[in-house]
Amino acid sequence: MAAHIKELHSQVRKKLDESNKKYKLAADKHRRSSEFQEGDLVWVNLSKERFPRGKFGKLQDRAYGPCRILKRLGANAYQIELPADMEVSTTFNVADLQPYYADDKEQDFDSMSSHFQPGGTDEGSSEESHRELKSKGASSNEYSIAKERPRRVVTKPIRFQD
Known part of the structure; x- marks a missing residue:
């Protein structure tokens, strides 16, 4: 009887070790390993x-x-x-x-940039910039999109009908 209990204990210990290894692998997937040196x-x-x-x-x-x-x-x-x-x-x-990475440069955030034109800005929007858009072949519709503020689209709620 004592031998049987010792055998059960060893089996349970083995199962616990296996499950702990599995839990450790799952936890280590999300763990961020960071080793720093003095002076970093x-x-x-x-x-x-x-x-x-x-x-x-x-x-x-x-x-x-x-x-x-x-x-x-x-x-x-x-x-x-x-x-x-x-x-x-x-x-x-x-x-x-x-x-901290030395190449983390402060982003040059241009508050005048337009999200309609990649890299474009609203500063200096004068007649010559309007002519420049026209000369590049922008239609009047494209021109108005680049010039005007975006409008909020109002949609009516969808209702169930009998």
Whole structure:
């Protein structure tokens, strides 16, 4: 009887190990593996729990950076160089860090760009730009689309009829 129970225990342990491996594989598919070195630049994800009461608002940035990694404290904890006036602990979990890439350039957002014309802008819309559109063969309909603001299309609700 004792041998039978030991055999059952070993079978259950084997099944548990197999299912744990399967769960680990499924979890690792979504896991973001990040290994940082000392001196790397990272973005730090901030949450209101890290700040003293009244120091963090809803409209503050969610990420701060780029910040330099000072030291690795364990498998998933890092010490980050932060300004002293932030009054925040400098130890962060790897889940709160995102790599900073030097080629992340600020997007030159042109508020005058038109979504009708790729790369086009509304600035300098004068008679010569109108003539330029006409000379490129734009019909009057295309010209009005490029010139005017988009209109809201109002549709009536669909009703079931008996």
